[in-house]
Amino acid sequence: MSTTDTNDTPQPVKPKIGSYHRHLLVCTGPRCSEDGASQALFDSLGDKFKASGLNNGPLRVKRSRVSCFAACKGGPIVAVQPDGTWYYNVTPENMDRIIDEHLCNGRKVEELVFHQAGEVQAD
Numbered sequence: 001m002s003t004t005d006t007n008d009t010p011q012p013v014k015p016k017i018g019s020y021h022r023h024l025l026v027c028t029g030p031r032c033s034e035d036g037a038s039q040a041l042f043d044s045l046g047d048k049f050k051a052s053g054l055n056n057g058p059l060r061v062k063r064s065r066v067s068c069f070a071a072c073k074g075g076p077i078v079a080v081q082p083d084g085t086w087y088y089n090v091t092p093e094n095m096d097r098i099i100d101e102h103l104c105n106g107r108k109v110e111e112l113v114f115h116q117a118g119e120v121q122a123d
């Protein structure tokens with residue numbers, strides 16, 4: 001019989017998150033956009049998602065900030081997962097297009113894509 005009582009060890013609390021269809025990651029780091037444009041973009045997403053019905057339901061999009069994707073130019077930069085689609089120059093107007101075309105209707109906004117997971121990149 002063991003003398004160590006493992007029941008006294010505090011166990012980590014298992015986290016929970018709501019179900020979602022896609023996850024939008026926004027870089028709010030200092031090197032890919034200036035003047036807080038990326039943070040402003042992130043801050044706008046709650047209202048934009050609500051207006052588009054992406055805040056809940058089967059197409060719900062979870063949003064998160066990251067500090068750097070190691071891309072560091074042409075921002076604001078966002079990544080749509082699990083699609084593996086990376087967008088640059090995500091102005092407010094371009095974000096509206098991404099929401100309407102990609103997040104609501106499943107069609108990438110090709111001219112704003114700078115990387116697509118699983119595709120060979122031509123230099």
Ligand code: FES
Pocket residue numbers: 027028029030031032033067068069070071072073075077
């Ligand atoms: S700071 Fe945004 S990708 Fe590096």
